[in-house]
Structure formats: structure tokens, C-alpha cells
């Protein structure tokens with residue numbers, strides 16, 4: 001249900017593809033376990049610098065598997081914590097780019113919201129239709145939407161179940177760029193290449209610092225940024241980056 005391949009100019013980009021076409025990549029337990037295993041594998045493997053997560057041209061993911069959920073009772077989801085490990089994506093320290101074509105509904109949108117950067121194909125459709133089937137977003141939708149867009153937009157999406165096209169999602173700030181469907185994954189890999197040209201150690205430091213903006217007060221975040229900035233001065237990559245600039249040559253990163 002998941003394919004992992006190596007791509008990018010330096011073969012250091014992990015392309016993870018949701019591959020359950022019979023159900024438009026609906027997120028069932030098995031698929032999410034496989035996704036989690038693949039993410040953790042890529043996270044540990046130092047030869048991967050950036051991750052691109054995508055689906056098919058028709059669907060990134062049509063949400064959590066409604067047929068699987070339909071059979072569950074409160075005790076199943078509560079005691080067995082139905083979504084255990086479904087948020088592995090949000091714990092990955094390497095940059096993750098979502099390349100979203102087609103339907104990204106419910107849990108599909110929430111997976112995209114867990115990624116660091118969202119690129120969309122012109123046919124992308126986002127939304128939180130859980131309200132229309134008697135439940136609510138459970139993979140972060142009600143928490144991440146209001147952090148990334150206005151309260152009014154977040155409420156409208158979660159309360160109505162209305163769908164959002166790619167262009168609208170870009171205007172609202174969920175998506176950074178929109179591309180023709182067939183170019184989308186290639187453009188996401190090109191961006192991954194540009195990120196992967198930088199020191200993996202410093203890239204992770206930027207991601208940690210930026211993510212703290214969503215967790216802390218401004219003062220705590222500024223303090224954390226200052227400390228992380230100072231900590232880069234203890235790295236070989238900071239020394240190498242500045243020396244390479246002065247010597248007019250490309251830096252050679254060692255992630256140390």
C-alpha cells in the first residue's frame with residue numbers, strides 16, 4: 001500500500017507514495033502502519049535528506065477508511081487508541097513535502113497539514129467532511145487549520161465539510177504553490193533537491209526552530225531560535241559554509 005523509492009539529483013530524496021487505488025488511498029490501519037514504518041526507516045537512514053509524500057493523480061488520500069471505521073464502537077477507538085502511530089509524520093525531523101493531486105479529504109488533508117510544505121496539483125481538493133458523516137477531524141484538523149489559516153476559514157471548513165480547490169487553498173495559505181497535475185511530483189522533487197543541497201544538520205535545526213513557532217509564545221520561540229542559532233557556531237557545517245563562501249567554492253557538508 002506504500003511504495004518507497006529514491007529520487008532527486010543526488011538520489012537523496014525519499015519519494016513515499018500512498019498506493020491503494022481501489023479505495024482512493026483511504027487510510028486504513030494497514031496502510032498507516034506501513035506509512036509509519038517507511039517514514040521511520042527513512043528518518044533513520046542518513047542517505048535520505050528530504051521526503052516527498054504523494055498519492056495518485058486522482059487521490060492523495062480520500063480520508064480515513066470509512067468502511068473500517070463504520071464497524072468500530074467507542075471502546076475500540078478509545079481503549080485501542082484507533083489513531084496510534086497515525087501521526088508519525090508529525091514527528092519526522094527531516095523536511096517533508098506533500099505533493100497533493102486530487103482528493104485530500106478528511107485524514108488526507110490532515111496528513112498534508114502534518115507535512116512541512118504543501119505543493120498542490122491544479123486538481124487538488126482539500127476538505128474536512130467528517131462533520132457530514134457524524135464525526136469530527138481526529139488527526140489534527142481542528143488544531144492545525146486554525147494555526148495555518150484564519151479562524152473563519154478553519155471554522156468554515158470543519159463545520160460545513162465544504163471542499164477547497166487548489167487555488168483557494170493557496171490563497172488561504174495552506175498550499176505554497178500550485179502546478180499542473182503531471183508536473184507536481186517533479187516540482188516537489190526539484191524543491192527537495194534545493195533543500196537537500198544544504199547541510200542536513202542545519203536543515204533539521206531550521207525545521208525545529210520554525211516548528212517551535214506553533215508550540216510556544218513569541219518570547220520562548222525567539223529564545224529558542226537564538227539558542228539554536230548560537231548552537232550552529234559549534235558545528236563543522238557552519239564553519240564550512242562560511243569558509244566556502246569566502247573561498248568562492250561549494251561547501252562540503254559533513255552533518256557535524
Ligand SMILES: C/C=C/C(=O)SCCNC(=O)CCNC(=O)[C@H](O)C(C)(C)COP(=O)(O)OP(=O)(O)OC[C@H]1O[C@@H](n2cnc3c(N)ncnc32)[C@H](O)[C@@H]1OP(=O)(O)O
Nearest residue numbers: 023024026062063064065066067105106107129137138139
Ligand atoms: C479523522 C479522519 C476522519 C476521516 O478522514 S473521515 C473520511 C473523510 N473522507 C470522506 O468523507 C471522503 C469519502 N469519499 C468520497 O466522498 C468519494 O469517494 C470521493 C468524493 C473522494 C470520490 O468519489 P468518486 O470519484 O465517485 O469515487 P468513489 O466511487 O466514491 O470511490 C472509489 C472507491 O473508493 C472507496 N472510498 C473512497 N473514499 C473512501 C473512504 N474514505 N473510506 C473507504 N472507502 C473509500 C469508495 O467506497 C469506492 O469503493 P468501491 O469501488 O468498492 O465502492
